[in-house]
Amino acid sequence: MKPFSYERATSPAAAAAAAARTEGAKFIAGGTNLLDLMKIGVEEPMHLIDLNGLALDTIEATSDGGLRIGALVRNTDLAADQRVRRDYGLLSRALLAGASGQLRNKATTAGNLLQRTRCPYFYDTNQPCNKRLPGSGCAAIGGSSRSLAVIGGSASCIAVQPSDMAVAMRVLDAVVETVRADGQTRRIPIADFHRLPGARPHVETVLERGELITGVTLPKPVGGMHIYHKVRDRASYAFALVSVAAIVQKDGSGRVALGGVAPKPWRDEAAEPYLPQGAKIFTAHLLANATPTGENAFKVVLAERTLHAVLAEAKGDAS
């Protein structure tokens, strides 16, 4: 790990200004992703701004019947919150399907959204990787791509965004709230938050330099059955090969996003009218533009089958 200086943030706006002003500065929250990457030289911040003292660790009701989740709310606390369990069960389920008890106790809402890909070549500093070293090439294309994207990738990068939480938030139409270096705040719909790689895979979100996430809001609950199915290589403590986040209503209509298949949670509202026609037809629409590799073509089939199981579960319990 390379040396870095360290400061504790005193206010969100001051932290954003400090991050924009200080060369090589990064925020640290739980540290569970950033430190992991610093240890292997993938991240090399010169200065860390510790957010942990900021009062962004509460979950509050909003005036329009939703919830506002502070950026520093730990994954454990978010998953355990009674309101989330009752009204946004999908979010609890997605969080509890991720990482381990120890990691969830540290990991924060904002850090989880911003966690970086688990592409094996991104982690291996001896390999070309456009995301880690822009312009160096992509070792995954033509390499081992089993865990990588089947849709939304580009000729530069086919990495997957690994957050389970983000997939649930996409279905829940969450909004990311930020403060920028100039003190201005803004609200970013989760659908627009993560970028597709295009020719610049190292730019993963629409956040600007120094911009700090202060929280995430959820609109008022939409009811329905909340189901998160995650398929992985072992039963626990592993990232998704494919995950399905769904809210299904009694009449069979609903919302679905997929995890593990794309550089961002993969949802297409235009495909959702097909959901009552079943997993096969719906998935054919949602993944119509998929371009899987030989090694990860199984994900397309797996997504359909996992959704089939989800819809069967929704039907069973709803009838």
Place this chain on the structure above:
Amino acid sequence: MNDFSKWKFTRREVLKLGAASAGALAAGSLPAAQITDGGRKPVNASVAMDVNGTPQNVTLDTRTTLLDALREHMHLTGTKKGCDHGQCGACTVIVDGRRINSCLTLAVMHQGAKVTTIEGLGTPTNLHPMQASFVKHDGYQCGYCTPGQICSAVAVLDEIRNDIPSHVSADLTVKAQFTTTELRERMSGNICRCGAYSNIVEAITEVAGSHA
């Protein structure tokens, strides 16, 4: 985000920092990125925390993880380093009442924290019930993962008492229960290479039963 490719080092700067690691440079095989390492000077910081009831005040390199601070600076070597990347749970300690992986957090981030390690749970003559139960049930073979398993197990029982749900909880709207399925899921962040899992489950189950 950060573009370090624009960093240029003069030969003089490289030589200057090379003096600090002459042995490594002599080997001549370090990639350029590592040679520029010394372009940054190590930064020290002080941090005070309570570890097992004892105030600890240490000055350390900001890069020091809580795990390394415990082991190398406070000489509490009960906490183990398995993977150093959050993947095994050997480094599990309890900070402010919660289990965490001490390898993935910096010591300087824990100003004022209350840390409990395996040494703070019990002593050889006065074992914590979880320690005694691991002994009774042979909840280990080599013992390397054991301090992490025990700290995790103690915290897991608290998490169930505090109604934290898990991936296998069937109904999120009812209070968390202790079952074997729950226990296995909740302990999945602690890997045991010796495969002592079934005895570990027995050891924890006995302690859980005596609490109920």
